[in-house]
Amino acid sequence: NAIYLAGLSGVVPEWPVDHATLRARAAAHWPASVRDYVQGGCGDEATQDANAAAFGHWGLTPRMMVDTARRDLSTSLFGRALPSPLFMAPIGVNGICTDDGHGDLAAARAAAATGVPLCASTLANDPLEDVRAACGDTPALFQLYTPRDPDVAASLVARAEAAGYAAIVVTLDTWVTGWRPRDLNTGNFPQLRGHVLANYFTDPAFRALLPQPPEQDAQAAIMTWAATFGRVLTWADLPWLRSLTSLPIVLKGICHPDDARRAIDAGADGIYVSNHGGRQANGGIAAIDLLPDIAAVVAGRVPVLFDSGIRSGTDVIKAVALGADLVGVGRPYCYGLALGGADGCAHVLKCLLAEADLLMAVDGWPTLAAVREAGARRTDR
Ligand code: FNR
Numbered sequence: 001n002a003i004y005l006a007g008l009s010g011v012v013p014e015w016p017v018d019h020a021t022l023r024a025r026a027a028a029h030w031p032a033s034v035r036d037y038v039q040g041g042c043g044d045e046a047t048q049d050a051n052a053a054a055f056g057h058w059g060l061t062p063r064m065m066v067d068t069a070r071r072d073l074s075t076s077l078f079g080r081a082l083p084s085p086l087f088m089a090p091i092g093v094n095g096i097c098t099d100d101g102h103g104d105l106a107a108a109r110a111a112a113a114t115g116v117p118l119c120a121s122t123l124a125n126d127p128l129e130d131v132r133a134a135c136g137d138t139p140a141l142f143q144l145y146t147p148r149d150p151d152v153a154a155s156l157v158a159r160a161e162a163a164g165y166a167a168i169v170v171t172l173d174t175w176v177t178g179w180r181p182r183d184l185n186t187g188n189f190p191q192l193r194g195h196v197l198a199n200y201f202t203d204p205a206f207r208a209l210l211p212q213p214p215e216q217d218a219q220a221a222i223m224t225w226a227a228t229f230g231r232v233l234t235w236a237d238l239p240w241l242r243s244l245t246s247l248p249i250v251l252k253g254i255c256h257p258d259d260a261r262r263a264i265d266a267g268a269d270g271i272y273v274s275n276h277g278g279r280q281a282n283g284g285i286a287a288i289d290l291l292p293d294i295a296a297v298v299a300g301r302v303p304v305l306f307d308s309g310i311r312s313g314t315d316v317i318k319a320v321a322l323g324a325d326l327v328g329v330g331r332p333y334c335y336g337l338a339l340g341g342a343d344g345c346a347h348v349l350k351c352l353l354a355e356a357d358l359l360m361a362v363d364g365w366p367t368l369a370a371v372r373e374a375g376a377r378r379t380d381r
Helices: 002-008 019-029 032-039 046-057 103-114 128-134 150-163 181-185 218-228 235-244 257-265 287-298 313-321 331-363 368-374
Strands: 075-077 080-082 086-088 118-120 140-144 168-171 249-254 270-273 304-306 326-329
Touching: 019 032, 019 331, 032 181, 032 331, 046 287, 046 313, 086 103, 086 118, 086 331, 103 118, 103 128, 103 331, 118 128, 128 140, 128 150, 140 150, 150 168, 150 235, 249 257, 257 270, 257 287, 270 287, 287 304, 287 313, 313 326, 313 331, 313 368, 326 331, 331 368
Parallel strands: 086 326, 118 140, 140 168, 168 249, 249 270, 270 304, 304 326
Antiparallel strands: 075 080
8 A cells, every 4th residue: 555655656565575576686696606596496406496486376366345355364383473474485595685795684573663573594694593582572483404413403492492482483494405416516505605504603512513603714614514415304213302302393295184184183383385395306296286285184283383385464364265374485585684674674575465455355254364375266177
């Protein structure tokens, strides 16, 4: 509404409101290695492209004569009230997104400004305590890439709990990095060079593994990190993860209904449907097409989080209609960070929410429950 009103006075928004323009502007802003790291995916990027394209074959059916003068997008997660179902998916090495190297703090400030929670990555360039503090009153989640050293894993989780995160999101699909030609062609992980893996570098258990403190030899610390990164998790590890924290544990990367069922049986507190934005494995089914079957199996027993392919407010609503309780956005908020730091990031989040809100207004759904009840229909079969 603010943008429409400003437009009446001839004021053009500082940043684009649509994904295609935003993506192109961010690509032009960044050095090639950052662009390729953020925008790239696995193999020929077929899964990544399918993730976004698949929203096109789900359609919504408007209802009329419903009072939608006020819409309520609010929801909750683990007892915390949230203004909307939107959250920011974890982005590792987010520092590269902003010119000042503090993309994580900028995203956290956008979370504080909008009420949209941030799921902070293990691979952040700012320490998790600082990121949590910058989120202000907005709840935050901590994403765990489980290190091979159990003491480092326990330390990271304990720090996250002490810092006040609302849940631990354990990523299951990335104990090893997928085949990413864009990164491989430029030398694997060029984006890590010269950047600080703040959570590791400040961690006492990780520092104990190093012959020299990271302040003296950052490159050696990065190499130690690479050598100790990525524990292969199996179902047998869940009790150990559970023993590390009293926080809710959400499993990220669930793509099969049987895995969702097993996760709940094993005590997981949340299911996070995601194929990592097509960055880890190619040749997969679009994440949004996986969601309905998983939501049916979960049947409201635990929250269902979703990401991979969200590019618009309409996509957010479709994900809710297909069974997501919380909807994560990844790359688009990185583009906002690139163009305008915390303000640019908040702009992207507000545009997603404004479009979702307008869609609910026009299509006759005053609440998320109404969206869910209306559902979405597959239009290509
Ligand atoms: C990611 N993703 C990710 N996931 C995770 O669990 N931990 C991480 O550190 C990262 N890092 C990361 C970096 C970058 C640059 C991207 C683009 C993605 C995956 C992320 O959380 C999410 O699953 C996808 O980004 C969602 O897909 P879209 O919205 O980017 O299509």
